[in-house]
Amino acid sequence: MTPKQHAIAMLKFTRSNGLQMLNGFPEAKYTWQSCPTDNHVLWVLGHLAATDAWMAGVVGAKGASAPESWQAIFGMGSKPVGDAKKYPPLAEVKKAFEENRAAILNWLEGARDADLAQSLQEKTGGFASDPIDAALKLGWHDGWH
Numbered sequence: 542m543t544p545k546q547h548a549i550a551m552l553k554f555t556r557s558n559g560l561q562m563l564n565g566f567p568e569a570k571y572t573w574q575s576c577p578t579d580n581h582v583l584w585v586l587g588h589l590a591a592t593d594a595w596m597a598g599v600v601g602a603k604g605a606s607a608p609e610s611w612q613a614i615f616g617m618g619s620k621p622v623g624d625a626k627k628y629p630p631l632a633e634v635k636k637a638f639e640e641n642r643a644a645i646l647n648w649l650e651g652a653r654d655a656d657l658a659q660s661l662q663e664k665t666g667g668f669a670s671d672p673i674d675a676a677l678k679l680g681w682h683d684g685w686h
Contacts, residue, residue, distance in 0.1 A: 548676035555683035572625045585686045586638045587615035593641035599664045600672050602648030605641040
């Protein structure tokens with residue numbers, strides 16, 4: 542397995558596992574928190590969608606987006622709240638969650654060696670050294686949340 546194939550497999554595996562955990566989970570509970578500091582499902586979906594949109598922009602993947610307003614509610618340092626009215630509609634968040642990961646995967650699957658060799662160190666503030674590293678860390682990020 543090449544590093545590119547490994548990164549693609551990791552992104553698909555972690556996303557599939559996360560989605561399986563939501564099978565049968567009632568949508569009315571997507572903002573439930575056992576305590577006020579817990580991440581809830583809606584926040585995690587929006588956070589992962591926003592992170593994928595950010596990384597898609599960094600590598601030049603087309604078809605990923607997240608409204609600027611999402612930074613305050615889903616971005617790094619945001620705090621989940623249990624009031625569903627504070628968030629965009631669940632269908633909108635789920636759509637971005639799916640489309641943004643698909644955009645990353647489409648870009649990665651079509652990426653040439655030169656695309657994969659680009660340094661992302663500066664563009665990501667040290668988060669990722671290159672697109673393969675970024676993809677593996679996005680997969681890790683899914684599992685983390």
